Amino acid sequence: MSTDSRLLVGCDRCGRVSEAEASHGTAYFWFPIGHTFGKVTSAFGENQIDAAINRDGGYVGVDLERFEAEKVVGVIEPVLTSREQDDTRVLPLQNGSPSVADMGRVRSFTEFAELIRSDSLRQVLTDERLTSHFQPIVSLQDPTEIFAHEALLRGIDNDGNHLSPAGLFHQARQAGLLFQLDLAARRSAIINAVRQGVTSRLFVNFSPSAIYDPVYCLRTTVGAIREGGLDRSKVVFEVVESDKADDPQHLQNILDHYRAAGFKVALDDVGAGYGNLNLMNRLRPDYIKLDMELTRDVDQDPYKAMVVSKLLEMANELGIESIVEGIETKGEFDWARDHGARYAQGYYIARPGPTPRTSIDAS
Numbered sequence: 381m382s383t384d385s386r387l388l389v390g391c392d393r394c395g396r397v398s399e400a401e402a403s404h405g406t407a408y409f410w411f412p413i414g415h416t417f418g419k420v421t422s423a424f425g426e427n428q429i430d431a432a433i434n435r436d437g438g439y440v441g442v443d444l445e446r447f448e449a450e451k452v453v454g455v456i457e458p459v460l461t462s463r464e465q466d467d468t469r470v471l472p473l474q475n476g477s478p479s480v481a482d483m484g485r486v487r488s489f490t491e492f493a494e495l496i497r498s499d500s501l502r503q504v505l506t507d508e509r510l511t512s513h514f515q516p517i518v519s520l521q522d523p524t525e526i527f528a529h530e531a532l533l534r535g536i537d538n539d540g541n542h543l544s545p546a547g548l549f550h551q552a553r554q555a556g557l558l559f560q561l562d563l564a565a566r567r568s569a570i571i572n573a574v575r576q577g578v579t580s581r582l583f584v585n586f587s588p589s590a591i592y593d594p595v596y597c598l599r600t601t602v603g604a605i606r607e608g609g610l611d612r613s614k615v616v617f618e619v620v621e622s623d624k625a626d627d628p629q630h631l632q633n634i635l636d637h638y639r640a641a642g643f644k645v646a647l648d649d650v651g652a653g654y655g656n657l658n659l660m661n662r663l664r665p666d667y668i669k670l671d672m673e674l675t676r677d678v679d680q681d682p683y684k685a686m687v688v689s690k691l692l693e694m695a696n697e698l699g700i701e702s703i704v705e706g707i708e709t710k711g712e713f714d715w716a717r718d719h720g721a722r723y724a725q726g727y728y729i730a731r732p733g734p735t736p737r738t739s740i741d742a743s
Contacts, residue, residue, distance in 0.1 A: 405474040407452065409440045409489070412467040419459045427455045444472070450500050453493045465489045498555030501548065505557070509536040510564055512572040513732035517583070517703055517725045518740055520717040527723050528581035528616065529736045531569030549587075562590035566601045574608035578736050581614045583646065588619060588630065594637035602641055612642035616667060620648045628662060635663055646703075651691055660700070668695055672706025672726075679715035692720045 411417040417438060424431045424440070429452065432441040442452050460468065468489035471478055487495075504510065514529040535543030545565075552561040569584045584601075591598065605615060617638050619631065635645045646667035650660060651674045660668060670691060678684045688704075695702045704716040707726030716724055730737055 404444050404449075405472055407442050407444055407449065407492075408471045408473065408478055409442070409456075410438060410469040411440075412464060414438070416460065416464050416468065420456055423455050423459045427451075429455060449496045453496050456489065457493060460489070462490075465493070494551075494554045497551040498557065501551045501555055501557055501561070504535050504537075504543070504548075505560055505564055508564075510534070510568045511536065511734070512565075512569045513734055514573075514576070514578065514736040515725060515732040516580075516730050516737045516740060517723050518729055520704075520713070520721055520724050523713075523724070523729065524740050526580050526737060526740060528583055529573070529578055530583040530618070530725065530732075531573060531585070532732050533565040533568060533585070558587065558590045559592070562587050563600060567604050570601065570604040570608055570610065573736075574610065576736050580736070581616055581644075582610065583616045583618045585618050585620045585648070588627075588634055591634055594634045598634075598637060613644070616644040616646050618646040618648050618667075618669070619665075628659060631659070632663055635665070651687065660694070661698070664698060665700060667701050667703055669703045669705050669725075670721075675704050675706050675712060675716070676708070677712070679709075679711035685715070685719075689719055696720055 409420065411420065417435075417440075421431065421433055421440060424442075429442060429447050432443075434440070444452070456468075457465065466488050469486050470489050470492040471482055471486045472492070473482065473485075511534050512531040513534055514531055516526045517528040517530060519525040519527050533545040533548065535545075535548045537543055548561060549558070552558045566584055566586055569582070573582050605612065617635075619635075638645055644666040645663075646669060647660060647663065647665045648669045649671040650657070650668040651671040668691075670688060674684055674688050674691075676684075678688050692702055701722045702720070703723040703725060704712075704721045705725040707713050707716065707724045707728045709728055712726075713724060713728055729740060
């Protein structure tokens with residue numbers, strides 16, 4: 381390894397590389413210790429990634445024209461600890477070999493991985509490779525009655541496989557694309573609900589941190605609902621990660637805007653943190669959805685049973701309708717029905733699917 385290249389190993393990120401530059405050419409990797417070097421080169425061999433290995437210099441070069449950057453990241457990431465990822469250095473180059481002039485373009489593997497994912501997410505958004513699956517919400521007194529459907533985001537990769545919403549939103553936060561993805565997810569929910577002929581209530585998720593100005597940011601969503609001919613009184617905007625809302629007044633402004641436009645609102649994951657208990661009292665949503673970690677085995681866990689009972693009691697006293705999500709067993713379903721919950725959602729009832737359910741088997 382040349383003296384110039386050795387200088388790159390300890391360089392902190394002090395320049396910028398675009399997503400396009402990071403995804404093409406050759407990526408050079410320097411590792412903090414020999415053990416890290418060995419783990420990565422072994423992983424490359426197991427996954428048939430033909431890398432140029434320089435053992436004397438302690439670096440590896442991977443041709444990103446032959447092997448997709450996203451695949452390379454996916455091979456390296458599982459074998460490294462978070463500390464190793466932070467201390468591993470990466471330099472993407474379009475042409476030539478590393479030199480001192482490239483020092484400002486070196487970044488940590490963690491940053492490189494985030495950049496590659498943001499490029500992938502941008503492509504998904506550009507190509508409009510988003511769809512929605514629908515999961516029914518039923519009455520606990522009559523589970524054959526479909527009260528509503530929740531629209532759940534799914535991305536589609538280059539091979540036609542589904543990408544999880546959790547992974548997409550994690551990428552969006554890391555890449556600064558939360559606003560764009562949240563808007564696209566809301567539009568996908570509405571467009572697909574109209575296309576699939578959903579006639580029940582429709583729960584549409586949104587993240588309050590993705591909305592800067594309610595009037596401006598929600599205009600496109602409201603416009604899609606109007607164009608689709610959906611009954612506003614049957615559309616419920618569901619606040620996701622309400623336990624993480626750090627600006628209750630901002631959230632209240634958003635919900636006030638929705639209500640003024642004729643929509644209903646719901647808080648998700650109630651009980652996951654103290655913060656959303658305060659929000660429930662302050663915002664008085666039309667619906668609350670109890671955190672699924674609380675409802676898991678609620679029929680067998682006296683501690684959970686006490687907490688969930690009090691939440692249901694509080695909701696009923698405030699005139700808020702309750703939805704118990706994450707129901708996976710008959711015991712959980714029966715317990716929720718017998719303790720005052722109004723509605724239920726979960727795999728025990730039905731899994732999400734590309735088309736909304738028209739009926740539920742009573743058995």
